[in-house]
Amino acid sequence: MPLRSLAAVAFGVLWVGALAQKAAGEVKVASFSTVLSEVAEKVGGKDVTVTSLIKPGQDPHEYQLTPGDLTAATNANLVLLSGKGMENTYLVNLRDALPKKVVVLAVGNQLPGLTKPADKSAEEAAEDPHWWNSVPEVEKATVVVRDALIRLDPQRSSDYQSNAGAYLADLKELNAWVKRKVAELPRDQRKLVTSHDAFQYFAKEYGFQIDSIEGLTTEQEPSVSHISALIDEIKKQQVKAIFLENTLNPKVSTEITRESGAKIGGTLYADGLGPGDGATYDGMIRHNVTEIVDALK
Amino acid sequence: MRGSPPIQAALVVMVLLFLLIPLHRLTERVNARETLAPAVVKPTEHVHLGLKTTAAPFRFQISYLGRTLWAGEATGAELEKDVDIDFPKEGIDLVVDATWDNPALVALQISVSPPDGTALDKTLWGRGKISDVITFKEE
Numbered sequence: 427m428p429l430r431s432l433a434a435v436a437f438g439v440l441w442v443g444a445l446a447q448k449a450a451g452e453v454k455v456a457s458f459s460t461v462l463s464e465v466a467e468k469v470g471g472k473d474v475t476v477t478s479l480i481k482p483g484q485d486p487h488e489y490q491l492t493p494g495d496l497t498a499a500t501n502a503n504l505v506l507l508s509g510k511g512m513e514n515t516y517l518v519n520l521r522d523a524l525p526k527k528v529v530v531l532a533v534g535n536q537l538p539g540l541t542k543p544a545d546k547s548a549e550e551a552a553e554d555p556h557w558w559n560s561v562p563e564v565e566k567a568t569v570v571v572r573d574a575l576i577r578l579d580p581q582r583s584s585d586y587q588s589n590a591g592a593y594l595a596d597l598k599e600l601n602a603w604v605k606r607k608v609a610e611l612p613r614d615q616r617k618l619v620t621s622h623d624a625f626q627y628f629a630k631e632y633g634f635q636i637d638s639i640e641g642l643t644t645e646q647e648p649s650v651s652h653i654s655a656l657i658d659e660i661k662k663q664q665v666k667a668i669f670l671e672n673t674l675n676p677k678v679s680t681e682i683t684r685e686s687g688a689k690i691g692g693t694l695y696a697d698g699l700g701p702g703d704g705a706t707y708d709g710m711i712r713h714n715v716t717e718i719v720d721a722l723k
Numbered sequence: 724m725r726g727s728p729p730i731q732a733a734l735v736v737m738v739l740l741f742l743l744i745p746l747h748r749l750t751e752r753v754n755a756r757e758t759l760a761p762a763v764v765k766p767t768e769h770v771h772l773g774l775k776t777t778a779a780p781f782r783f784q785i786s787y788l789g790r791t792l793w794a795g796e797a798t799g800a801e802l803e804k805d806v807d808i809d810f811p812k813e814g815i816d817l818v819v820d821a822t823w824d825n826p827a828l829v830a831l832q833i834s835v836s837p838p839d840g841t842a843l844d845k846t847l848w849g850r851g852k853i854s855d856v857i858t859f860k861e862e
Contacts, residue, residue: 605856606818610789613813613858633813633858 453579456495456502458513459486460698461558462533464707465571466506468593473582474575477502482699491516496523503527503578506571509534510555529578536570537563540626556696560627561601561711568594600708604715608632611719618718619660619668619688621679624696628714635663639678648678660686667691667721691721767807773834773844775801778823785833786818810837814860819847826851835859 457463463478479495509532539553557563572590616634623638695704704710784794834844
């Protein structure tokens, strides 16, 4: 065999071997959170394939596990969940169906939680799962995802560290912007009324008082007495605006604005990334904060 | 007995006019939507601001609710100023920006003394630049 042919065969063998090694070492992530999909893509970079099972604009409270999504989760090395009860309706089935080799990480469960005050009913005392509405919580989540990827794929540890560092720097810049934007609003005017109770982390971080029409999930229907009390509170506190959400029917909110005299402040992305300007985490936060501050000024 | 038509017509008109006031009151359109009470104009308070740094000179700007309260270039390590702002019980957020020519580690202490005399202070650290939002709230 001529020397040139031998070299070509050797090169081919090496190339196929390298491809096989790459395929074997590739990390696949399946995410049940639009925000965590972005975090995994940013931290994982080109070496990680992320399948987002909940799409931007989709209501995660009403999501139902499909056979196709279960297959995608089964083929992943790492499954990311929001945690804090967000996936309670399908979590048991998901855990039962997944092979043992798949790591299931409920990211929110690694973060400090917030619950409603003790004077609320037992149902309302559940932990708020909407931790992504505070930028520092997403910084913590980025570290959790980074560490999980390093455990799964320690050979690319430095890449994950570097990618996470760049994303964390972006998040710090975003948080600085949020603080400056919110500082345009007097602290005694930071009264936020939303469709459902998804902004406790936001309120704690940026100094807002909050109230909501529905409970922690979009499936909790508001009672007549709650709506009546809320209208009274809006009048008493002279709340200028209430906010709708992209995943909710605005009918009740519209009725409250009619009765209370408050205006509709805008539509917020409460349950994760959305369409249009809310398609990235940066865009989602900037949209929400701008809507809130400009309407309450 | 039948009266004359003009007199009867006048009586009818008078009765109708008499009923007009209560009828108007009964049928007046009530505006169900109560409007919010007009916003109370908040009185401003005399607040004393102080800056203390580990390195001078430096340039600074202190802003509140989107307007500059105090800005300048300081040659000394300590300076102070009185400003008139509203200071609600929920507190105030001050936006602090400061720069030094030397990119070494510096500290900047910002103190706020509301009219009741309770002094509040916060310290920020940076390397040649400080840019942050700080909250002052009376406990």
